[in-house]
Amino acid sequence: MVENRPWLTFLTHFVLILGVIIVVFPVYIAVIAATHGPTALSSGMMPMLPGAELWNNVVQVWTEDRRGVAPFWLMAWNSLWMAIIITVGKIAISIISAYAIVYFRFPGRVLAFWLIFITLMLPVEVRIIPTFAVVANLGMLNSYVGLTLPLIASATATFLFRQFFMTIPDELMEAARVDGAGPIKFFRDILLPLSRTNIAALCVILFIYGWMQYLWPMLVTTDPKYYTLMMGVKRMAAVADADPQWNIIMAAVVMAMLPPVLIVIFMQRLFVKGLVETEK
Amino acid sequence: MASIDLKGVRKVYPGNVTAIHSVDLSIEDGELVVLVGPSGCGKSTLLRMIAGLETITDGTISIGADVVNNKEPAERDIAMVFQNYALYPHMSVRQNLEYGLKNRGTPREEIDRRVAEAARVLEIAPFLDRKPRQLSGGQRQRVAMGRAIVRQPKAFLFDEPLSNLDAKLRGQMRIEIRRLQRSLKTTSVYVTHDQLEAMTLADRLVVMNGGRIEQVGKPIELYDRPASLFVAGFIGSPPMNLLPVETLAAVAGATMPTLTPGADIVGIRPDQVVLGGGDGIALSGTVELIEPVGGESHLYVRVEGIEQALILVQQGRANVGEAERIDFVLPIQALHGFNRESGRRVE
Numbered sequence: 001m002v003e004n005r006p007w008l009t010f011l012t013h014f015v016l017i018l019g020v021i022i023v024v025f026p027v028y029i030a031v032i033a034a035t036h037g038p039t040a041l042s043s044g045m046m047p048m049l050p051g052a053e054l055w056n057n058v059v060q061v062w063t064e065d066r067r068g069v070a071p072f073w074l075m076a077w078n079s080l081w082m083a084i085i086i087t088v089g090k091i092a093i094s095i096i097s098a099y100a101i102v103y104f105r106f107p108g109r110v111l112a113f114w115l116i117f118i119t120l121m122l123p124v125e126v127r128i129i130p131t132f133a134v135v136a137n138l139g140m141l142n143s144y145v146g147l148t149l150p151l152i153a154s155a156t157a158t159f160l161f162r163q164f165f166m167t168i169p170d171e172l173m174e175a176a177r178v179d180g181a182g183p184i185k186f187f188r189d190i191l192l193p194l195s196r197t198n199i200a201a202l203c204v205i206l207f208i209y210g211w212m213q214y215l216w217p218m219l220v221t222t223d224p225k226y227y228t229l230m231m232g233v234k235r236m237a238a239v240a241d242a243d244p245q246w247n248i249i250m251a252a253v254v255m256a257m258l259p260p261v262l263i264v265i266f267m268q269r270l271f272v273k274g275l276v277e278t279e280k
Numbered sequence: 281m282a283s284i285d286l287k288g289v290r291k292v293y294p295g296n297v298t299a300i301h302s303v304d305l306s307i308e309d310g311e312l313v314v315l316v317g318p319s320g321c322g323k324s325t326l327l328r329m330i331a332g333l334e335t336i337t338d339g340t341i342s343i344g345a346d347v348v349n350n351k352e353p354a355e356r357d358i359a360m361v362f363q364n365y366a367l368y369p370h371m372s373v374r375q376n377l378e379y380g381l382k383n384r385g386t387p388r389e390e391i392d393r394r395v396a397e398a399a400r401v402l403e404i405a406p407f408l409d410r411k412p413r414q415l416s417g418g419q420r421q422r423v424a425m426g427r428a429i430v431r432q433p434k435a436f437l438f439d440e441p442l443s444n445l446d447a448k449l450r451g452q453m454r455i456e457i458r459r460l461q462r463s464l465k466t467t468s469v470y471v472t473h474d475q476l477e478a479m480t481l482a483d484r485l486v487v488m489n490g491g492r493i494e495q496v497g498k499p500i501e502l503y504d505r506p507a508s509l510f511v512a513g514f515i516g517s518p519p520m521n522l523l524p525v526e527t528l529a530a531v532a533g534a535t536m537p538t539l540t541p542g543a544d545i546v547g548i549r550p551d552q553v554v555l556g557g558g559d560g561i562a563l564s565g566t567v568e569l570i571e572p573v574g575g576e577s578h579l580y581v582r583v584e585g586i587e588q589a590l591i592l593v594q595q596g597r598a599n600v601g602e603a604e605r606i607d608f609v610l611p612i613q614a615l616h617g618f619n620r621e622s623g624r625r626v627e
Contacts, residue, residue, distance in 0.1 A: 171366035174333050179380035179427075180354035189379070193370040 027257075033250035034058075041246040057251035064248075066236060070224040072252060075232040080259075082147050082217070082228055083210030089152040090206050091199055098161035099187055103173065113162070120155040124216060132219055142223040151216060157202050164198050165191065200270040208260045229256045282344030282434040282467060283309045284330060289339035291325055291491075299325045301491045302339065307484075310465040312458075316478035317488035317514070324439055326488070327471045331437050332356050343434055354383070359428035363440040365420045367412040373423050374408040377430050391430075398426040401460070418449045425457070429464065436461070438470040442477065454480060475515055479503070487511050503549075505616075509623045512547050512616060518578055518591045520547045520616070531585040532561045543617030543626040550578065551593040552614035560611040565590065567606060570598045581606065 033041055036051035061072050070078075100106075101113050124131070131150050140146030168191070176186045214230040221227055227235070233252050237244045264271070284307040291300040300322045307313045315323040328334040330341055332353035340347050348356045359380075367376050374395060381391045399405040402422045412420055421441060428436050438457070442450045458481055461468050472478050478485055479499045487494040487502065487510070495507040499515075506512035512520045525544045529536045539546070554560070565583035577598040580589040592608060600606050617626040 169364060169366065171362040171364055172368065174331075174353075175360070175362060175366035175368075175427075176379075177333065178331065178353045178358065178360045179431075180383035181379070185383065190368055190370075196370075 070227040079229040085148040086210035087206040090154040094157035102165040312468040314478040314482035321488040322491040359433040360437040361441045365424040394430045436468040545618040547616040550591040558609045560609040564607045
C-alpha cells in the first residue's frame with residue numbers, strides 16, 4: 001500500500017477521528033462535570049469547559065457520608081480487594097489446571113479440557129441464578145469469598161496458558177527430567193519464569209475484569225460494608241426526593257476509572273509483549 | 281561410568297504398534313556406540329528408553345549393575361544432549377550448566393569447579409553469563425554438551441545432536457565430540473541418521489532397520505562385510521552397487537564366475553570397481569553422468585541389459601567424458617553375495 005491519495009488519507013483520518021470523538025465524548029463530559037459546582041449541572045445547560053470545583057468535589061467524595069452508600073474509601077478498598085483476589089486466583093488456578101492438562105496423562109484429561117473450553121462460551125450472566133443459589137446456600141452472601149470465588153475459575157486464562165505450554169518444546173521437559181527436576185520443580189523453575197509475560201498480560205486483563213464487576217457484587221452484597229465502587233457509584237445517583245448531585249457522582253466516576261487507566265498505561269508494553277511475543 | 285546392557289528389549293505403543301522388536305545389545309564401559317538407521321527405524325526410541333523417557337514394554341535395560349527399567353531419568357545417572365539443544369531459555373549459560381547439579385544437592389564449590397572446568401574444555405567461558413538466545417547454533421550445542429559433562433554421569437546419550445548445524449560446523453563438532461569422549465572415557469550412545477557421522481564417530485556401529493538391529497560391529501567391519509542387503513545399501517557413500525545375479529550373468533557372459541549357492545544378488549563398492557582391464561567380471565557401458573567431488577569423481581555408468589546405472593569411483597579427475605564408453609572390471613574378491621529372500625549375506 002504505497003499509494004498516496006490525499007483524499008483517501010483525509011477520509012481515513014476523518015473516520016478515525018469521528019470514532020475517537022464518539023468514544024471519548026461521554027468520558028469528556030464526565031470529566032468536565034466533575035469540575036463544576038452543584039448548580040452548574042442542574043441548570044439544564046451542560047458546560048463544555050472545565051470549572052474550578054474539581055478539588056472540592058473530590059474532597060467531598062472522600063469525606064462525606066451518604067445515606068445508603070458506603071464511604072468512598074471503603075468501596076474503593078472493596079473493589080481493589082475484589083480485583084486483586086480475582087486476578088491472583090484466576091491466574092493461579094488457570095496456570096495450574098493448564099499445567100495438568102498439558103503435561104499429565106490422567107483419565108478424563110480430554111473431558112476436563114472440553115468442560116473448561118465449553119464454559120468459555122457461557123458468560124457469568126447465563127449461569128447467574130444457579131450460581132447465586134449455590135453461593136446463598138453456602139452462606140457466602142456478604143463476604144469477600146462470595147464476591148470473588150464464583151468468578152475465580154477462568155476458562156480463557158486456562159486456554160491461554162494451555163496454548164502457551166503447548167508451544168514449549170517437549171525436550172525442555174525431558175531435559176529437566178534428566179536434570180533431576182520433578183513436576184513441581186519443573187513448574188516452578190522453568191514453566192513459571194517462561195510464562196512471565198503471559199502472566200503480566202493476564203494480570204492487566206483480569207484486574208480490569210475484576211474491577212469492572214457490577215452485576216455480581218450487586219446480587220451478593222446487601223451489607224454496605226461489602227459494596228464495591230461500581231455499584232456504589234450507581235447507588236449514589238439513586239437518591240429519593242432530590243436531584244442527584246451529578247458533580248459529586250462524576251468525580252467519583254472519574255476516580256473509579258483511574259486504576260484501570262493507570263494499569264493500562266503503565267503495563268501496556270508488557271501487555272502487548274505477553275500477547276504477541278512467543279519467546280522460547 | 282558404566283556398561284549398558286539391553287536384553288530382549290521391546291517397545292509396543294498403544295494400538296499395538298511395535299517400535300522395537302526384541303533388541304539385545306551390550307555397550308562396554310567407555311565405548312561410543314552409534315545407533316544409525318533411516319527415520320522411523322526405532323533408534324531414537326531405543327535411546328529414549330535407555331534415558332528413561334519412554335517406558336519399556338518388555339526386557340531389561342541395565343546401566344552398570346542396576347536394572348533401570350522402573351527408574352526415573354534422573355535416577356539413572358545419565359546425561360542427554362538433544363537435537364534442539366533444549367537449553368532453558370530464561371537461564372544464563374551458567375545457570376543452565378548448574379541446574380542439574382543444584383537439583384542433586386552438589387555443594388557450591390564443587391558446582392563452581394565443574395562449571396569452570398566444562399567451560400574451559402568446551403571454550404564457552406566467555407558466554408557463561410549470556411542467555412541461550414544470544415548464542416549461535418554451534419555455541420548452543422557446546423552449552424548442551426557442557427550441561428551433560430558437568431554432571432559426570434555414567435553415560436552420555438546423544439539424540440542427533442548435530443543435525444541442526446550447518447555442514448561445516450557439523451564436521452567440526454563431530455571431531456570435538458570424538459575428542460571429548462576419548463578424553464572423558466564416558467560410555468556414550470549416539471543416535472544419528474547420517475551414515476558418515478556414524479562411521480567416523482563410532483567405536484561400534486549399530487545399524488537398525490524397522491525396529492530391529494541389522495548388524496553390530498566396528499564401522500570398517502560393517503563397510504567391508506555388510507551382513508545384510510540393508511546394511512550394504514545404507515553404509516557407504518556413494519552406496520554399494522547391488523545387481524541381480526541373472527542380469528549380471530547375462531551381460532558378463534564368459535567372465536561370470538560361479539558364485540556361492542544361494543547368492544542371487546551381487547554387491548560391489550563403487551571404489552572397488554577397476555577401470556580398464558584386469559581379472560574379474562568384464563563389463564562396458566556408457567558414462568551417463570560425472571560428479572566431480574574434488575579428490576575423486578563419481579561416474580554413473582549405464583550398461584546395456586542392466587536396469588540401474590552402476591556407480592564407479594575414480595580417484596582424481598575423470599579421464600572420460602559424459603556419453604563416452606568405458607570398460608571396467610568387477611574383481612571377484614571384491615564381490616559381496618546376498619540372498620534376496622532372506623536379505624542376508626551369503627558367504
